[in-house]
Amino acid sequence: MQEESIDHFVHEHPLTLIRNDNNDFCYGCGRYFFEEAAYGCAKCGNKKYLHTDCAERPTKITHSRHPQHTLVLKLADTPRECAACQYKIRRIGYFCTSSGCNFQLHIQCELAAGVKHVADEQICIQHPSHPQHQLILMKKRHSFNCDACGTMETGRSYECLPCQYWIHEDCAALPLTAYYNHHHHPLSLAFYLPIQYTDYFYTCDICTKDLLANRWVYHCQICRYVVHIKCAINPPSPTEFHDANDQEVVSFPFRDVHEDLIKPFVTRERGQMVVISAPDVQKYSFPFHRHQLSLVSSSISEIDDDEEEDDEEEEGDVELACDACTMPIFPYKKHQSSSSPDHYRYMSCGECKYFLHLACFNLPPELPSHPLHIPHHNLILEACPKLNFWDTCSVCDYLSNGLRYTCIECNFKVDVKCASLPTAIKHEAHPNHHLYLKYLPTRGDGRQGLCRGCVCTVWFGVLYKCSSCNFTLCYRCILLPQVNKHRWEKHPLPLTYEGRFNHPGDFYCDGCELEMHPRGWMYQCGRCDTSFHASCFPEASGYCRNVKFGQQYNVRGDVHPHPLTFKLVTTKLRCDVCRFTIQRPDGADPAGFHCSSCNFFMCLDRCARWRLSQIFPVE
Secondary structure, X not given: OOOOEEOOOOOOXXXXXXXXXXXXXXXXXXXXXXXXXXXXXXXXXXXXXXXHHHHOOOOEEEEOOEEEEEEEEEEOOOOEEOOOOOOEEOOEEEEEOOOOOOOEEEHHHXXXXXXXXXXXXXXXXXXXXXXXXXXXXXXXXXXOOOOOOOOOOEEEEEEEOOOOEEEEHXXXXXXXXXXXXXXXXXXXXXXXXXXXXXXXXXXXXXXXXXXXXOOOEEEEOOOOEEEEHHHHHOOOOOOOOOOOOHHHOEEEOOOOHHHHHHHHXXXXXXXXXXXXXXXXXXXXXXXXXXXXXXXXXXXXXXXXXXXXXHHHHOOOOOOOEOOOOOOEOOOOOOOOOOOOOOEEEEEEEOOOOOEEEHHHHOOOOEEOOOOOOOOOOOEEEEEOOOOOOOOXXXXXXXXXXXXXXXXXXXXXXXXXHHHOOOOEEEEOOEEEEEEEEEEEOOOOOOOOEEEOOOOOEEOOEEEEEEOOOOOEEEHHHHOOOOEEOOOOOOOOEEEEOOOOOOOOOOEEOOOOOOEEOOOOOEEEEOOOOEEEOHHHOHHHHXXXXXXXXXXXXXXXXXXXXXXXXXXXXXXXXXOOOOXXXXXXXXXXXXXXXXXXXXXEEEEOOOOHHHOHHHEEEOO
């Protein structure tokens, strides 16, 4: 407990109780102390001492001698005559503030004559945060844990003695509705965390720290914006980053994995891209494909024409995808903009459907070490077995059938995209600071924070974290593409970080029809008012984000007579082999083997993995 003190207008510093042995007189009433305790300044030795009664007098009163106006306690600007004793008031006294009225009283005369009632000094208040009892003003400064803001700041307070309810005087004076420049709607004061914020794990929108259920908050009823009351009043100023290696930091989210992620990785590891000559000059060998590859250059118009012809030939043709990173060769084909390139150059096999991004063709065959592999063993580039449908990346734990880097000494496997992750990034959702790579293989280091993308607690795995604040992103959210396209939507869907703003209602995914976390990232179309989970795009940002579909397989004749295509099935969910209806827990479309001729479907999880001896890739 700190030393008792009060704020008083006679001196700039707080006044504390001291022992006065010098027979000084009180600056308020003019009487001597005679070894009494007095309020004085212990910092600068100021001689303006006050009796305890004089120091704690109310600042505003209504007196029986002058009931028509309020009297205010203040310093006398000039010596003025007291209405009771007719002596001059030379120090402090009660003065009438009404224009043309010269009524004034000494403090000692006010005490002798009697007070009618206290006017505006809030000695007792009825506060809406504690309606059952009145709160009493405690003028002495104490250090205590405020029931409103939760801090231990020292100051005057209001207290309910029966309930031990104690709040700062400043907190008691907070308006029920206020405008602050960090939000575009008025904020309402709540004396406990409202129910709409307890359904999900909400944190303060300014400091990102936890919100306690029994502390006051300011919140927006339109946007589900909620902050601590201290953060609302005095928000910290955003600090800008200053990094000498800013040119080496990769910007996220990406629109093109090839240009934004893998190409910088190849440049970092090999120094430059391997030089490739003009198209149709020669063939190129690639160690993971039996045929030679050619360099192909296509324009946007040629891509669109080819796509229309493919749609006319067969419904549901698979988009051209890279066999290394499994991502589309033409990412801008459905989201063309002024920044989209006019031509695309990629590697293609003329005898089969095998394609590679130019950067993926130049992937280094060996990595001497990697930050995601703690033992720092050599990693060798290899292809996933065609029939190994359950192989997953050791870093992101997603299924993968593209190229990967494998440790020659242990069972560590990392897909091309995870291997290309840089050590530092700057993300559009957190523009003021850089985010730095951190990899925790196990839970040993405890909770790492709350991912701002999926709003899930991060315990281990790959994460990017800000060294200046608590902003954290997990591996599932860091690789989300900037734009997605749903088969039901005619408009591109941008990745939205603050979809809850200007949206007072609940969010429901238009894909799986499940309720969405209002603070989580989502793909949203503002014109159509549609929202989707990232996991509801299995190929782009869901459980099949590292899987290339379209490979054809023959199966034993007693299973099915026609070739089957490995794909996501959207029109039929019942397996024709096990007879079960396939329902994924996240509501996404299931992967499996489908025959376009007779609509035969064999599921991946229940049937295909147990029938490998009956499945043969079409060479």
